[in-house]
Amino acid sequence: MNSKAKRITTIAMLCAISYAVMAVGRVPVVLFLKYDPKDVIITLGGLIWGPFTAFIVSVIVSFIEMFSVSDTGIIGCVMNILSTCAFACTASIIYKKKHSLAGATTGLLAGCLVMTSVMLIWNYLITPFYMGYPREAVAELLLPAFLPFNLIKSGLNAAFTFLLYKPVITALRKSGYLSASGQSPRRRHTGMILFSVTVAVTCILLILSMNGIL
8 A cells, every 4th residue: 555545544544433433422521511532533643643644634523523413513613623633733743753751741731731721712712603602601611611621621632542542553563554663652651551540530530520420
């Protein structure tokens, strides 16, 4: 398979998996805000194949989502692209420049901060238009609703991406789909794995609590 065909196949594969996990994995968190794990798949694609891949997959999946399961139209599509790219592309750019465990960790943490900041600003600016809320009401929701939602979402994205990266890249290399030239962090510190598990469990418990299940 030549490089162009392989790239197209890779993007198609990432789009299909991202859309599938989005369609079956949407979980209400607070108000109308829902978490789905598609950003994890897109970020894994970005870490392995570069930030441009993450961007392309984000745009394609968001457009398909707009025409299939979303009821927020083009504005919701733009918000989805901004949210995913703020996390996945930030993490991928940093990891591309510093291809190490420290680079991956820094990239994921930076992705959390960038996504949370960007979405607070854009929710304040855009939400009144597509949800019909007065801007003053949206401003009052920033700290009690939008901030915790984006912290939970980015925390889950970072934790799941960190935990899945090594198994995914190992499986791709064993299958021959990915060459051994693209080096990944060689050591997985137990402390970082435990930290990621703790973050994921904490975020899941918060979601259950916010939905009145716990």
